[in-house]
Amino acid sequence: METRRAACRSRPGPARPAPRGARRGLPDLHRGHTARAGEHLVRDDLCAEAIRLGRLLVELMLDEPETLGLLALMLLTESRRPARTAPDGDLVPLAEQDRSRWDRALVAEGHALVRRCLRRARRRAALAPP
Structure with missing residues (x-):
């Protein structure tokens, strides 16, 4: 925990507040992949809802590389779901x-979003004043 706090303190400036949907999307995905009770380790409904919210954010915030990156992360994580658990339920x-x-x-789709995100970020950096 202390390492995380130190990393946050070393950031170059204040973080922009995340849009309301973004604050919910990633926690939904995290909870979906780490169910604490029940028969299944993964909650399909929460994972699907997180990705739905991520897609909505990308539609609403077209020019934001952060939303593209968030959706890419969620899709790449979701892509591995069938292989994440063994038949006995243990994590692989x-x-x-x-x-x-x-x-x-x-x-x-996740790789395409990462490439799109990087192109937009490079374009923004090139247009930014020195």
Whole structure:
């Protein structure tokens, strides 16, 4: 925890407040992937809702690389869901996951969003005053 606080203190300026939907989307995804009770480790409904909110944010905030990056992160995480747990319900570390079980369409969409996000960020940096 102290490392996280130190990292926050070292940031160059104040963080912009996240839009209301953004504050909800990632926590939904996190809770969806870390269910604390029940038969399943993953809550499909919360994961789907987080991605729905992420897509909505991208529509509403077209020029924001942060929203594109958030949706890309959620899609790439979701793409691995089928391979994240073993048949007995235990978590499977990333290095040991069967990548043939990953959702290739979500991986492709996530990668495309990352590239789009980077292009927009570069464009913004080029237009910013020195």
